[in-house]
Amino acid sequence: xxxxxxxxxxxxxxxxxxxxxxxxxxxxxxxxxxxxxxxxxxxxxxxxxxxxxxxxxxxxxxxxxxxxxxxxxxxxxxxxxxxxxxxxxxxxxxxxxxxxxxxxxxxxxxxxxxxxxxxxxxxxxxxxxxxxxxxxxxxxxxxxxxxxxxxxxxxxxxxxxxxxxxxxxxxxxxxxxxxxxxxxxxxxxxxxxxxxxxxxxxxxxxxxxxxxxxxxxxxxxxxxxxxxxxxxxxxxxxxxxxxxxxxxxxxxxxxxxxxxxxxxxxxxxxxxxxxxxxxxxxxxxxxxxxxxxxxxxxxxxxxxxxxxxxxxxxxxxxxxxxxxxxxxxxxxxxxxxxxxxxxxxxxxxxxxxxxxxxxxxxxxxxxxxxxxxxxxxxxxxxxxxxxxxxxxxxxxxxxxxxxxxxxxxxxxxxxxxxxxxxxxxxxxxxxxxxxxxxxxxxxxxxxxxxxxxxxxxxxxxxxxxxxxxxxxxxxxxxxxxxxxxxxxxxxxxxxxxxxxxxxxxxxxxxxxxxxxxxxxxxxxxxxxxxxxxxxxxxxxxxxxxxxxxxxxxxxxxxxxxxxxxxxxxxxxxxxxxxxxxxxxxxxxxxxxxxxxxxxxxxxxxxxxxxxxxxxxxxxxxxxxxxxxxxxxxxxxxxxxxxxxxxxxxxxxxxxxxxxxxxxxxxxxxxxxxxxxxxxxxx
Amino acid sequence: xxxxxxxxxxxxxxxxxxxxxxxxxxxxxxxxxxxxxxxxxxxxxxxxxxxxxxxxxxxxxxxxxxxxxxxxxxxxxxxxxxxxxxxxxxxxxxxxxxxxxxxxxxxxxxxxxxxxxxxxxxxxxxxxxxxxxxxxxxxxxxxxxxxxxxxxxxxxxxxxxxxxxxxxxxxxxxxxxxxxxxxxxxxxxxxxxxxxxxxxxxxxxxxxxxxxxxxxxxxxxxxxxxxxxxxxxxxxxxxxxxxxxxxxxxxx
Numbered sequence: 001x002x003x004x005x006x007x008x009x010x011x012x013x014x015x016x017x018x019x020x021x022x023x024x025x026x027x028x029x030x031x032x033x034x035x036x037x038x039x040x041x042x043x044x045x046x047x048x049x050x051x052x053x054x055x056x057x058x059x060x061x062x063x064x065x066x067x068x069x070x071x072x073x074x075x076x077x078x079x080x081x082x083x084x085x086x087x088x089x090x091x092x093x094x095x096x097x098x099x100x101x102x103x104x105x106x107x108x109x110x111x112x113x114x115x116x117x118x119x120x121x122x123x124x125x126x127x128x129x130x131x132x133x134x135x136x137x138x139x140x141x142x143x144x145x146x147x148x149x150x151x152x153x154x155x156x157x158x159x160x161x162x163x164x165x166x167x168x169x170x171x172x173x174x175x176x177x178x179x180x181x182x183x184x185x186x187x188x189x190x191x192x193x194x195x196x197x198x199x200x201x202x203x204x205x206x207x208x209x210x211x212x213x214x215x216x217x218x219x220x221x222x223x224x225x226x227x228x229x230x231x232x233x234x235x236x237x238x239x240x241x242x243x244x245x246x247x248x249x250x251x252x253x254x255x256x257x258x259x260x261x262x263x264x265x266x267x268x269x270x271x272x273x274x275x276x277x278x279x280x281x282x283x284x285x286x287x288x289x290x291x292x293x294x295x296x297x298x299x300x301x302x303x304x305x306x307x308x309x310x311x312x313x314x315x316x317x318x319x320x321x322x323x324x325x326x327x328x329x330x331x332x333x334x335x336x337x338x339x340x341x342x343x344x345x346x347x348x349x350x351x352x353x354x355x356x357x358x359x360x361x362x363x364x365x366x367x368x369x370x371x372x373x374x375x376x377x378x379x380x381x382x383x384x385x386x387x388x389x390x391x392x393x394x395x396x397x398x399x400x401x402x403x404x405x406x407x408x409x410x411x412x413x414x415x416x417x418x419x420x421x422x423x424x425x426x427x428x429x430x431x432x433x434x435x436x437x438x439x440x441x442x443x444x445x446x447x448x449x450x451x452x453x454x455x456x457x458x459x460x461x462x463x464x465x466x467x468x469x470x471x472x473x474x475x476x477x478x479x480x481x482x483x484x485x486x487x488x489x490x491x492x493x494x495x496x497x498x499x500x501x502x503x504x505x506x507x508x509x510x511x512x513x514x515x516x517x518x519x520x521x522x523x524x525x526x527x528x529x530x531x532x533x534x535x536x537x538x539x540x541x542x543x544x545x546x547x548x549x550x551x552x553x554x555x556x557x558x559x560x561x562x563x564x565x566x567x568x569x570x571x572x573x574x575x576x577x578x579x580x581x582x583x584x585x586x587x588x589x590x591x592x593x594x595x596x597x598x599x600x601x602x603x604x605x606x607x608x609x610x611x612x613x614x615x616x617x618x619x620x621x622x623x624x625x626x627x628x629x630x631x632x633x634x635x636x637x638x639x640x641x642x643x644x645x646x647x648x649x650x651x652x653x654x655x656x657x658x659x660x661x662x663x664x665x666x667x668x669x670x671x672x673x674x675x676x677x678x679x680x681x682x
Numbered sequence: 683x684x685x686x687x688x689x690x691x692x693x694x695x696x697x698x699x700x701x702x703x704x705x706x707x708x709x710x711x712x713x714x715x716x717x718x719x720x721x722x723x724x725x726x727x728x729x730x731x732x733x734x735x736x737x738x739x740x741x742x743x744x745x746x747x748x749x750x751x752x753x754x755x756x757x758x759x760x761x762x763x764x765x766x767x768x769x770x771x772x773x774x775x776x777x778x779x780x781x782x783x784x785x786x787x788x789x790x791x792x793x794x795x796x797x798x799x800x801x802x803x804x805x806x807x808x809x810x811x812x813x814x815x816x817x818x819x820x821x822x823x824x825x826x827x828x829x830x831x832x833x834x835x836x837x838x839x840x841x842x843x844x845x846x847x848x849x850x851x852x853x854x855x856x857x858x859x860x861x862x863x864x865x866x867x868x869x870x871x872x873x874x875x876x877x878x879x880x881x882x883x884x885x886x887x888x889x890x891x892x893x894x895x896x897x898x899x900x901x902x903x904x905x906x907x908x909x910x911x912x913x914x915x916x917x918x919x920x921x922x923x924x925x926x927x928x929x930x931x932x933x934x
Binding site for chain 2 (some may be wrong): 266267268269270271272273274275276279280282283591594595596597598599600601602604
């Protein structure tokens with residue numbers, strides 16, 4: 001029989017054992033293709049220049065990420081392969097006793113790897129190509145772009161990459177197997193089945209203490225992260241170190257602890273195969289706790305990534321509208337405009353553009369430098385409110401802005417001020433509210449001292465349309481700004497025709513100066529007079545359309561990156577657990593045969609297999625989920641600064657992926673292990 | 683005497699049409715309650731096949747095996763497990779203790795599988811352990827025990843469910859002569875004090891000399907039967923040697 005047909009037959013015969021391996025590699029390749037083919041999806045969408053560039057940039061990030069991801073897959077393939085070879089040691093030993101040379105055995109293994117690799121590559125690519133069509137629709141939806149025409153997109157670059165990266169992984173596997181075989185002794189291969197792991201009796205008391213310590217450590221880590229948030233890097237690192245050590249100890253001691261507790265509950269311990277299951281888990285955890293910890297931590301990263309990613313993906317249109325109250329805001333700063341009596345509206349008019357031609361309503365106002373105030377407690381080391389560069393504006397300007405939005409107006413006495421901020425970061429609002437409630441809070445200018453208006457809380461309206469989506473305004477009586485330095489000139493407007501790009505275009509024509517002060521050929525620029533001469537000029541112009549587009553691009557990019565990493569981590573964890581449990585199940589066949597002789601029914605054995613595998617899958621998941629809930633809670637404060645988190649979408653996507661991938665692997669593992677346990681038993 | 687085991691016209695044929703092997707050929711014998719019966723024969727004589735058929739691990743081709751009057755050849759797969767855990771006790775050559783369980787737990791496992799009430803478990807384990815003299819090793823793991831201790835733990839596991847029949851497959855095979863003797867003595871105790879019924883497969887005449895009766899099997903057939911009666915163990919041993927000479931002689 002030729003090596004070729006022998007290898008082919010081996011693969012076909014052990015298709016069930018190769019099942020998990022096939023599945024993992026195929027899914028890996030599919031994911032790999034999908035996320036690397038984003039660039040080619042541009043073809044079917046109607047995209048703006050900005051979106052085109054964003055997709056190219058995203059694709060570039062994906063390709064860097066891919067190197068990291070393929071390293072993970074490489075490890076996974078090696079791990080799975082090691083398991084398969086271990087299971088077949090005896091078979092390989094028989095080949096050798098029959099006089100087959102090691103070279104030929106390696107040759108057979110190389111051929112097998114090639115068959116498996118080719119098969120999963122083809123399957124993975126087919127799945128990936130179909131899935132990527134779905135992703136195109138999702139991208140279009142997230143970008144708010146329309147589909148030009150639906151066409152079946154195939155990315156040869158992504159496919160080529162998948163072939164190369166996974167090809168390399170398979171080459172490494174072949175090399176590994178060849179080296180492994182050449183170093184094996186026939187004796188060890190033949191008696192591979194008999195080699196037992198040395199069993200160590202568990203130290204129950206120690207694990208009991210360690211378990212309590214681990215719970216305290218993890219609890220303390222949670223406490224730190226919930227109290228200080230993730231922005232404080234020192235406590236963040238401390239929480240992570242505590243969390244990792246805590247998780248480690250948790251898995252090291254959990255089974256011992258559990259055993260101590262349950263063995264005291266005789267009613268449960270001496271029922272059915274309970275004591276066998278518990279001892280079985282306890283005997284393995286001594287060697288498995290490191291991998292369990294790693295799986296738990298990776299799951300944690302995976303779940304958190306997917307959760308954050310999926311909540312980002314559905315950027316909330318309503319909240320974005322609240323953050324962009326006007327169609328557009330133009331903001332000019334720098335001494336070229338602030339030290340002169342430059343007036344935006346006047347300058348426009350001089351150049352022949354009347355504002356009323358563009359905007360149906362508008363407010364033009366000035367921003368002033370706020371005088372020094374008292375420190376804001378809780379925002380770092382004695383930060384004063386004027387150091388946060390608030391937009392200090394006159395009450396009349398603020399009221400004009402509110403009127404344009406249809407919001408109620410504000411009234412202040414001559415010695416009062418108000419603060420308005422739409423930033424929803426954790427601690428921010430609390431600190432400002434505390435500042436407003438503090439009787440000492442005051443600003444003094446020109447002999448005038450103003451205090452917070454009594455009974456008025458923090459205002460949360462947005463005062464302009466800005467790409468940063470966050471602002472802090474100090475609203476003061478008109479007379480207070482007398483003598484204060486002017487910092488910006490602002491023009492907020494609603495276009496005559498909000499949908500029409502023409503009005504925006506006109507304004508853009510006027511804005512013919514780049515950020516770096518680069519001149520433009522257009523002679524009609526209102527800045528003609530400003531370009532010449534010394535001094536600085538800062539310009540910022542944002543339309544609502546632009547802001548929404550940018551936000552969508554950012555959230556889509558974050559969503560894809562996190563989903564990619566999250567799913568890969570999830571897949572890795574699930575398959576590592578599956579492989580470990582299957583290898584365990586094959587080691588346990590002898591034990592199950594004995595149980596059967598002792599009279600255990602198939603049902604009892606199946607339920608014992610189920611419980612063992614369930615516990616192995618569930619425990620890292622439970623701890624990882626607990627970690628994730630805390631992390632997401634802490635992260636939501638940062639994320640919500642970019643728009644509210646969509647909790648429904650988050651739980652839905654995370655849930656479906658978890659059940660689909662993790663649950664799927666669990667079921668496959670259980671059914672395969674059950675078959676192993678009950679085969680050849682009457 | 684109550685009949686515990688009745689084997690009638692038992693046949694076991696391996697292979698398919700073109701190539702048949704008659705592993706057991708019309709075997710008939712009975713075992714009564716409280717009897718210690720040995721089965722002897724050379725490798726390939728069919729003694730392990732016989733034991734496997736009685737222990738319900740293998741199926742007979744024809745004939746019947748009744749244990750306490752129940753024909754086990756007619757039992758269905760899901761009834762077999764039930765039957766095994768209530769009526770049979772097993773002792774294997776290589777002990778077959780679970781290395782992850784202590785001696786106590788290994789014994790208790792047989793009880794928990796059979797659905798014994800959890801609060802009765804401890805009492806039963808301690809009772810049987812005392813009889814077999816293994817109370818000191820109950821908290822040890824198999825790796826921490828000697829071969830003889832392990833085999834006595836295995837015996838305790840076989841006895842703890844109070845089975846109708848204990849099947850022992852070469853129980854002294856892996857033991858040194860001192861441990862083997864101690865184990866065989868405890869088998870006698872089990873028969874005498876607890877009224878257990880033991881069927882032991884062995885090829886060692888010394889072990890066989892501890893039994894009440896020996897069935898010799900050759901080429902799948904019952905060759906002869908040797909009853910100890912009032913003989914001393916030494917006299918019985920000599921008789922066994924004689925039969926073995928005849929057996930070996932005819933085989934050669």
